Amino acid sequence: MLTTATASSGSGSRSPVRLAVTRFTQQPWGYLLPAVIILGALAVFPLIQLARMSLSEVGPRTIVGPWEFIGWSNFRKAFGDRIFWQSVRATGTFTLVLLVVDLVVGYLGAAVLSSGTWSTNLALRIMVFVWALPPIVSGSVWRFLLAGNGAINSLLGLVGMESVDWLSSPDRALLSVSLVAAWASLPFSILVIHGGLLSLPTDVIEAARIDGAGFWGLSRHIVLPILRPTLAVLTVLIILYAFRSFDFVYVMTEGGPGTVTTTLPYFAYNTAFKTYQFGVASALAMVSMLVVIVLAVPYMLGLRKEHAG
Amino acid sequence: MIGVGRRWGHAAAGVLSVVYLVPLAWIVITSLKSDDQIRGAPNALAFTPTLDVFREVLDVGGGAIVTSLRLAGFTTLLVIGVGVPAAYALSRLASPGWRRLVTIAMGVLLVLQMVPQPMAVIPLFSILARWKLVGTLPGVVLADVSLLLPFAILLLRPFVLSIPGAIFEAAELDGTNGWQRFRYVVLPLSANGIATVGSIVFILAWGEFIYATTFLTEQTRLPVSGLLAQQINLYSVSWNRMMALAVLTSLPLLAVFLLAQKRLVQGLSVGAVK
Numbered sequence: 001m002l003t004t005a006t007a008s009s010g011s012g013s014r015s016p017v018r019l020a021v022t023r024f025t026q027q028p029w030g031y032l033l034p035a036v037i038i039l040g041a042l043a044v045f046p047l048i049q050l051a052r053m054s055l056s057e058v059g060p061r062t063i064v065g066p067w068e069f070i071g072w073s074n075f076r077k078a079f080g081d082r083i084f085w086q087s088v089r090a091t092g093t094f095t096l097v098l099l100v101v102d103l104v105v106g107y108l109g110a111a112v113l114s115s116g117t118w119s120t121n122l123a124l125r126i127m128v129f130v131w132a133l134p135p136i137v138s139g140s141v142w143r144f145l146l147a148g149n150g151a152i153n154s155l156l157g158l159v160g161m162e163s164v165d166w167l168s169s170p171d172r173a174l175l176s177v178s179l180v181a182a183w184a185s186l187p188f189s190i191l192v193i194h195g196g197l198l199s200l201p202t203d204v205i206e207a208a209r210i211d212g213a214g215f216w217g218l219s220r221h222i223v224l225p226i227l228r229p230t231l232a233v234l235t236v237l238i239i240l241y242a243f244r245s246f247d248f249v250y251v252m253t254e255g256g257p258g259t260v261t262t263t264l265p266y267f268a269y270n271t272a273f274k275t276y277q278f279g280v281a282s283a284l285a286m287v288s289m290l291v292v293i294v295l296a297v298p299y300m301l302g303l304r305k306e307h308a309g
Numbered sequence: 310m311i312g313v314g315r316r317w318g319h320a321a322a323g324v325l326s327v328v329y330l331v332p333l334a335w336i337v338i339t340s341l342k343s344d345d346q347i348r349g350a351p352n353a354l355a356f357t358p359t360l361d362v363f364r365e366v367l368d369v370g371g372g373a374i375v376t377s378l379r380l381a382g383f384t385t386l387l388v389i390g391v392g393v394p395a396a397y398a399l400s401r402l403a404s405p406g407w408r409r410l411v412t413i414a415m416g417v418l419l420v421l422q423m424v425p426q427p428m429a430v431i432p433l434f435s436i437l438a439r440w441k442l443v444g445t446l447p448g449v450v451l452a453d454v455s456l457l458l459p460f461a462i463l464l465l466r467p468f469v470l471s472i473p474g475a476i477f478e479a480a481e482l483d484g485t486n487g488w489q490r491f492r493y494v495v496l497p498l499s500a501n502g503i504a505t506v507g508s509i510v511f512i513l514a515w516g517e518f519i520y521a522t523t524f525l526t527e528q529t530r531l532p533v534s535g536l537l538a539q540q541i542n543l544y545s546v547s548w549n550r551m552m553a554l555a556v557l558t559s560l561p562l563l564a565v566f567l568l569a570q571k572r573l574v575q576g577l578s579v580g581a582v583k
Binding site: 029038045123143147150254265269272288289299 | 314315317318319320321322323325326328329330332333335336339351352387390391392394395397398399401407414416417419420421423424425426427428429430431432433434435436438439451452454455458459462487491512513515516517518519523534537538540541546548551552555558559562566570
């Protein structure tokens with residue numbers, strides 16, 4: 001299973017040979033030390049600092065300290081901000097669009113592409129390439145395609161329709177950006193579900209097919225239940241992806257028009273680097289971190305369960 | 310396979326290919342247009358392709374490519390140099406105590422990998438400012454390393470784990486020490502994995518723009534991805550320039566994709582969260 005290879009190796013290597021070997025292995029500490037130092041200083045320490053900053057008064061002049069402890073005041077300021085609640089809603093919408101597109105279209109796409117012909121293999125390859133593109137690249141081409149004088153609108157013009165403000169209308173911008181992000185992450189979903197479909201027990205499928213099950217019956221009663229652990233992990237991954245979805249907002253709309261497409265990560269970043277309220281920004285980041293941590297637990301449990309089952 | 314015919318497969322493949330190929334083609338097509346063409350008919354399909362805008366971008370931002378090369382190169386070197394030994398340490402289960410530690414370390418790495426980058430950038434800015442590294446390339450390299458190292462270790466570990474234990478046993482019978490086993494067993498036998506993870510790290514570091522634009526305050530020092538990100542701050546975006554920069558930002562991916570597509574796809578999928 002593609003997604004689980006990283007975590008599965010944790011418990012799956014207790015062969016007698018390996019155990020016999022490991023008894024003689026020298027202390028592995030030395031090999032781990034450089035990584036511990038670097039990650040300690042640049043990944044773990046920043047998280048501690050982030051927590052401290054969220055409880056302190058940190059402005060542009062005091063970015064390196066000393067920080068004055070001010071309790072929950074940054075959080076109060078953040079929660080009292082209208083834009084905060086708007087960004088929570090925007091993040092929610094963004095996540096929802098990603099989930100619907102990536103899971104529903106992802107499943108249908110993977111099912112339809114699982115016939116394994118030259119054309120489906122080619123389509124998968126193209127999609128994977130697009131998925132691997134830096135988000136700033138795919139974001140900027142969509143900014144052009146959806147611009148007022150962009151290709152989508154001139155295509156609409158060719159068939160006699162009026163052009164649409166994809167990115168500049170407050171009603172439509174969030175949906176447009178969300179759909180582009182969904183477009184960019186869909187290949188991953190299809191790839192993961194495709195992998196799951198390939199590992200289905202063929203005899204069960206055949207038996208159900210002989211009993212007269214069509215695509216929908218097969219999906220509902222056999223395929224989806226078997227794929228449930230995979231889909232659960234995928235769901236968590238999509239939500240996490242949505243929570244780091246900064247790039248598409250940054251490139252396509254810069255949070256606008258107004259603050260319509262300002263998602264939580266974008267709001268936190270702007271609060272830090274546009275208005276230099278590092279303390280409030282840290283509080284916003286801590287709120288997002290909480291979501292990540294809440295999701296990290298079922299993710300890891302899901303990985304373990306999928307590996308066991 | 311699950312009751313969907315080939316005809317549906319061909320149809321879906323056709324639709325999806327168009328939906329994904331057209332934007333790709335649009336990047337390349339637009340980057341080959343001149344300023345006049347962009348002003349007049351930005352979406353025209355019939356035009357004389359010109360490399361003018363690439364020439365101009367390279368004239369003005371030739372340094373950006375050097376910056377990108379240095380950033381991605383040093384990041385990759387550091388990540389691999391630190392990540393491979395770490396993956397080795399986390400693969401050899403020396404004692405029950407160590408095994409527990411490996412479980413914990415894997416958990417920490419998974420969580421670190423999930424920290425959203427726009428969040429991590431806030432405290433990192435403070436830390437790098439304290440070390441006087443804001444505005445310098447080493448600062449961005451360190452930030453990139455911290456971003457990609459957890460991911461790289463998680464990706465590298467299965468490659469080290471897949472080395473058969475019998476080989477280690479044989480090496481031990483020959484009286485090698487831990488370092489020799491690392492140097493003469495682990496490195497050669499996981500060379501494929503190291504190459505795969507190294508290219509992925511290089512591609513990701515090349516396309517990274519959040520750290521680059523936040524930490525490198527002078528525009529002249531930005532890498533290609535940073536220049537692309539900066540385009541949106543300009544009063545009027547010139548699409549051909551933006552798409553030329555998009556092409557340059559995608560070059561390493563294109564190169565690796567053409568050379569070692571299968572391995573790249575496997576490696577990226579294993580990393581899951583990305």
